[in-house]
Amino acid sequence: MSEPFAVVADPTRRRVLDLLRTGPRTVTDLVAALGVSQPTVSKHLRVLREAGIVTVRADAQRRWYAIDPTPLAAIDDWLAPYRWMWADRLDALGHHLDRMEDGPDE
Amino acid sequence: MSEPFAVVADPTRRRVLDLLRTGPRTVTDLVAALGVSQPTVSKHLRVLREAGIVTVRADAQRRWYAIDPTPLAAIDDWLAPYRWMWADRLDALGHHLDRMEDGPDE
DNA sequence: GACGTATATACCTGGAGCGGTATGTTCGGG
DNA sequence: CCCGAACATACCGCTCCAGGTATATACGTC
Numbered sequence: 001m002s003e004p005f006a007v008v009a010d011p012t013r014r015r016v017l018d019l020l021r022t023g024p025r026t027v028t029d030l031v032a033a034l035g036v037s038q039p040t041v042s043k044h045l046r047v048l049r050e051a052g053i054v055t056v057r058a059d060a061q062r063r064w065y066a067i068d069p070t071p072l073a074a075i076d077d078w079l080a081p082y083r084w085m086w087a088d089r090l091d092a093l094g095h096h097l098d099r100m101e102d103g104p105d106e
Numbered sequence: 107m108s109e110p111f112a113v114v115a116d117p118t119r120r121r122v123l124d125l126l127r128t129g130p131r132t133v134t135d136l137v138a139a140l141g142v143s144q145p146t147v148s149k150h151l152r153v154l155r156e157a158g159i160v161t162v163r164a165d166a167q168r169r170w171y172a173i174d175p176t177p178l179a180a181i182d183d184w185l186a187p188y189r190w191m192w193a194d195r196l197d198a199l200g201h202h203l204d205r206m207e208d209g210p211d212e
Numbered sequence: 213g214a215c216g217t218a219t220a221t222a223c224c225t226g227g228a229g230c231g232g233t234a235t236g237t238t239c240g241g242g
Numbered sequence: 243c244c245c246g247a248a249c250a251t252a253c254c255g256c257t258c259c260a261g262g263t264a265t266a267t268a269c270g271t272c
Contacts, residue, residue, distance in 0.1 A: 009115035010260080014184065021187060027219060040261055042220055061218040061269050069191040076185055078120065081127060083182060085175040116230080133249060146231060148250055167239050167248040214272090221266070229258085236251070242244090 004071045005078075007051040012036065013044050017067060020054065024066040110177045111184075113157045118142065119150050123173060126160065130172040 048054040057064045154160040163170045
């Protein structure tokens, strides 16, 4: 289970997760949606699976992949201390806009 | 300004940002804190700078690096749709614990 | 049991990136 | 004006990784 950061750093894997957000999908389905080769998709799914971000359910030959967002919380946790920083910036912007509304060209 | 995801994927760069969170620092300071070579730190700072995540202020030979967390919002934005997913899981856990408290062995 | 479907794995290749050493550049101090 | 401190850049070597093609494996169907 490698670093969630490195796993999500890849754009294709983010696209996979975005697709899975609407519900479980098979590999063939993902291949069609992504426009890359089937082995490439399988390897990305392997990485996601070993990171614990997706789970598999076997159904005959088909494998239904689904999201388990739990490991993504690690990213969120790391991001947390920074969130209030740009929140403050947005607050400052908001106050600035408030002042603008009070009198843009005073 | 490359992808914030790829920039933050590197552990050393995350350590740099964590160090800068307490306030601006010079390159030499970061080198001592990180335990890697000075050129390596300079290159990481370059990546962070080109991504817009840090800013520099020149002071004679010294360069004071500071955080600009704005680009990190992109990561937060991507993460947003997933956040409620594990929040739901936590809610479910909470409700489960509530039921446990009501009567664990009812 | 032969065949097609669905998926995984093995192997290869090109490119990107991190780390280091060596060197340039800028600036202040004596 | 020379020297050292602070930082950036050039270059190199190594590893990792994403993508592909070829192939193995499992399963349902007929």
